[in-house]
Amino acid sequence: MNNNDILVSLDIGTSKIKVIIGEVMNDSLNIIGVGTAASNGMKKGAIVDIDQTVQSIRSAVEQAERMVGMQINRVVVGINGNHIQLQPCHGVVAVQSENREIDEEDINRVLDAAQVMSIPPEREIIDVIPQQFIVDGLDEITDPRGMIGVRLEMEGTIITCSKTVLHNILKCVERANLEVLDICLQPLAAGSVALSKDEKNLGVALIDIGGGCTTISVFEQGTLQGTSVVPLGGDNITKDLSIGMRTSTEEAEDIKRNYGHAFFDEAQEDESFEVSIIGSDRKQSFNQLQLSDMIEARLEEIYAFIEQEIRRMGYRELPGGMVLTGGVVSMPGCLDLAQDVFQSNVRIAIPDYIGVREPQFTSGVGILQFAYHNAKIQGKELFPAVTIEEPEAKVKKQKKPTTQKEPKKEKESGLSNLIKYFFD
Template sequence: MSGNDIIVSLDIGTSKVRAIIGEVTGGSINIVGVGSADSEGIRKGAIVDIDQTVQSIKSAVDHSERMVGVTISEVFVGIAGNHIQLQSSHGVVAVSNEDREIGGEDIERVLQAAKVIALPPEREIIGIVPKQYIVDGLEGIHDPRGMIGVRLEVEAIVITGAKTAIHNLIRCVEKAELKVAGLILMPLAAGHLALSKDEKNLGTVLVDIGAGATTISIFENGTITATATLPIGGEYVSNDITIGLRTQLEIAEKIKLKYGCASIQDADPSTTFKVTRIGSNVEKEFSQADLASIVEPRMQEIFELIKAEVKRMKPGGELAGGYVLTGGAVSMPAVLSVAQSVLETSVRIASPDFIGVREPAYASGVGVIAYVAKFLRTRSTVSVKTSTGRKAAAANKPSLIERIKNLFSEFI
């Protein structure tokens, strides 16, 4: 692997922390290692205990390292949450070259100009996503490199977040003895992987339903235009099962994963299982249909809340691309049929098409790797163990701090 680029993504979720190692060879990506650990210290997508979160990160990274036989030194960290905000901005610069040919330096300068916005002291810029470039009044340009012009403008979306949430996230990763190669907005990365070019242009809602939080993102005209996070997810279903079957949460989670079905109509009454109830040593038998009668109302409620939030984000506007679902909670059988009946439009479930990660839960983590591979000029982010057991030096990473500061500058 020493001759290829290695990209490591870290997805810190409410139920799982996932470290995914991707190898980029000639433009194509191979997922070579996946590490997963139960997430401790995270509630509803937010860090509530630094030490527990650090231990979860270490466990996930250690798991992925053992799979591949490498030592990870740097990771690209996915970030999401209700503190994320998107803000439209505009930047203008004069083309600096004498021959008036627009180069990478001009694009960098115009993006920096677009970042000059008024921000409250508690907020910080995470990145910037260009919507279009304008050269001497000509609009609709996606890559102005090599064009001749005097005046270069950009219409962009500036991604901002709460300083507290950003710094706590970086602190957890650094305490786990890892360097943060960059923060990547999760919905942006997942959208790059899960949505087609037409879906992003027509207008599509990307919904990531995790354990403790649901992230809703709207893509239009080729880029992300709005994002919101609801504090609901799969753990609400587990809590309902705990109450309905009167059992422990840990047992309820296992039952949900093994026998869960989101629709009573699709559940099998002949599939049965036994549950040890709280306050008793006696096991009681339930059917999959009994379980579905608990799960279905909660899943319907989750999709009703998603529908209401999309109406708030996009008042009066119907999106032609419909809904695309990702996240661990959508893996349950019959979720798609419940979503279609509630949302009343086209709905599909998106999963990464790589061996070992063909599940909706991996869409964000693998999306970060795909996003970095395409839009950021990558370099090796691991040091590979040699045959003698000593670590070989990682590839040179010039001006890393500058690259982190301008993470989204190479979007085009």
């Protein structure tokens, strides 16, 4: 395995922090490592405690490192839809090379030219997303490298973020001893994995329901048209269950994961469970039907807010329908309830990679795919992101026979370490 072909994404969510290690082989992505940790310093998609967030990032990174036996040094960071603004942009440059062949330097110059615009002092440009390149009047070009021309234009979208939000995220990543390779807008990244080209062209809403908030992203004519964030998510469902069943938030979360059903009509009355009552030694019995009644009410409210936001963005009907993703939608019944509420074609998006076939990993996988594709066109340097630790392990093995009295004990500890390495 070559560390020059490995990329790492960091998805900082409200309930979980996810680190995904991907290996690029022959222009395709393979997932080789995953690390997840509870996110303790976030609320409603924003950082509220830097120290706790740093600790959570380190935990997720260490878990991913143990899985593959590598040290993670550099990451591509995902930024959620909070405090994000999209602006159309246009750049024009003359092709500089003598033979008039367009190269990565020309692309970088046209991207820089597109960024020459008035931006408020409290905001910062995090990315420029090309919609199309135009070479001597010939439009709808996605990758102009190698083409011959005199004039190169680019039409696209500038993504700006609140400086405070961005700097807090970058500070957390740096304090976790990681270098930021690139920054990706999560709705764009998730769209690269969750949506087909036809859906993006026709018009589709990508709905990412996470722990603390729900991100709504509308794609049309092949590009992202707008994003909006509703400060409601899976944590609100957990709180409702905690109040309704008079139990701890921790137990309510476990019950939601093990017995939760979002569609009342399909919940099972005969599936029952016991719940510890908070402040008492007694336990109370509930069934899935009672649980579903509470879950459905909150999720229905979230769906109503989603519909309201899509209409506020100016979309009455989307031919591509709606695509659900995020940790919450893995709960049974979410799709049925969405179809019932939206009265539209709805599906759930799951990444098609071994080890990450869950809706919660859509953004993390998307960050890898999107960052690699962007870097290829713009000539950004993304590798290497990791340091392979195998040579270090070999040196340790050679140093083992220091004394002649206890060679067997040292061999046993080496074997147990090897077993831990593969099965931890």
